[in-house]
Amino acid sequence: MAVQVRGEILDVRRAGAYHVLSLTAPGISENVKPGHFLTLGIGGEESSMLLRRAFAIHRVQSRGVYGGTLDIVVGVHGKGTKWLVDRRRHDPIDIVGPLGRPFVLPKEPVSTVLVGGGYGSAPLFMLAEQMRERGCRVDVILGAATEEKLYGALELKRLASTLTITTDDGSLGQRGRVTDVLGSLMQANDTAVVYACGPMPMLQRVAEIASDHQAYSQCAVEEAMACGIGVCMTCVLPVIGEDGVTRMLRACTEGPVFRGDRVRWSDVGTIPPDTLGAPTAGGH
């Protein structure tokens, strides 16, 4: 269950191309699972930016001097994220969370790979920790355009069995994409589940590679969201249900984590003609 709280900015610090924001979020941080996200009100009460911005919850601390606190990793994209990273210590911030369906964790201590693209590594830290606690093997692949845009390599190295890094320009690790190394890593470690967070094309390739290796994939998607709580229907994508029927599902409440083999990746941004309620020829 999500709640709305008035939190406070505790700290804003740079990490390569990103900013890490620490917030007080009493009532939220206690209930966070890996893959949950939150939304923040932007620009204050009279803001002309009406829509809240969504961020993956990076880590939480449920006790301490400030009660519950949590961290998010922010890449400046447009005016909302710019406003956010310009906040100062003690500035108030309106937080709604935890939101969405988190990653589904394996019951058995199986072998797993976690794939993060850019700031997509943010939700993987808590996931890696919980997976290790369950006795799972955790191999991590981080990828980004440049070294600057990798997040958290050092700490993930500590949490993971192995860490592989790829950059498009070869500035750190292997030159290329995360998906160039995923297949061989899965082969070598007999991977049963792949967890991924990053850009849509990356998720699509990860899901395909996982299926090729008869493994499950759990992909956290990023869709433009107006409400983040399931009331507006802006954040939808075509997903195949248990019954084989494709429906336009809300990324905010039915996601952001989906089974990779259920999402119709090539059709994202469209209404596939066989979707439930799709316009018929000559219809609406």
Place this chain on the structure above:
Amino acid sequence: MTRALIKGPVADAALPEVDMSTSLGGLALPAPILTASGCAASGRELDQFFDLTSIGAIVTKSIMLNPRSGRATPRMAETPSGMLNSIGLQGPGIDRFIEHDLAWLEERGARVIVSIAGGTVDEYGKLAARLRTVRSVAAIEVNISCPNVEDRGQVFACRAGSASDVVHAVRRHSDPRMPLFAKLSPDVTDIVEITDAVVRAGATGVSVINTVLGMVIDTDTMRPHLAGVTGGLSGPAIRPVAVRCIWQIRQAFPSLPIIGMGGVRSGKDALEFVLAGANAVSVGTAVFHDPSAPSRIQIELQRALGARGFRRFADAVGFAHRPADLPREEDPDEFDFISE
């Protein structure tokens, strides 16, 4: 159930005594704030943030006869003090809506105004007939801002004739006592003329305004931002348009029940609508900014009314229309010239 933890001065300080009940032509509500159709789904998600039974009613997302996928994405763009949406009425269809959503709302004890939408006059009639068997419907809001598939996609709401045909069909298939609200589009030359047409066709009152047709072009891709090309503009950006529409309709119809909406974000904004003539106020896009907005706005409105000496919400309805020579200092109770 967990509730919003924000407790500002608004929620804490003692509320002034104001009778907040309102009457919408046979529909009596304990409070005048509603959710706007399409901005609250069927209420369930918002129940995490405030008590759904504390506001006047939940107006549900416009429902169609059959399941509907809606339009391709992107479906929204943020604009200055507003947003553009092109959802395309995604929904489960009337049967599943009744079984699943209405049943839940009934069990939750919320008052429900069901919004219906169709592609043909006949579809509206069928929806009304289907709802006739459902007890928990307090009123029907007829969303006529839909393209008429039998008339080159012309929007029903934009012409007096087609608007009236739809309302007439809904009236004919509904329980004669069922309050019907026609939801009007501001994209017309003369909103009073359309109001006149729907009232003659049997509407109990009107809901104003639906979104204003708009468009955004992405300057990076240099193409329309929305997959649907054009979309509906909502939020504070359209508030003055809504106030003007309510004002014009109230002036022409002194006792017509009016549900006002369009950019209401605070109790003061809601008060503005009430002073212009709204008997109830729906909160839409503000929910995306603040999911507890409907209950917050209701409290702020009560406070704003109390601060201006009103003891009854109903006395403030249309108060801005009072003759210029009447001094404001007098007891507002004496200005009940707008009767229900």
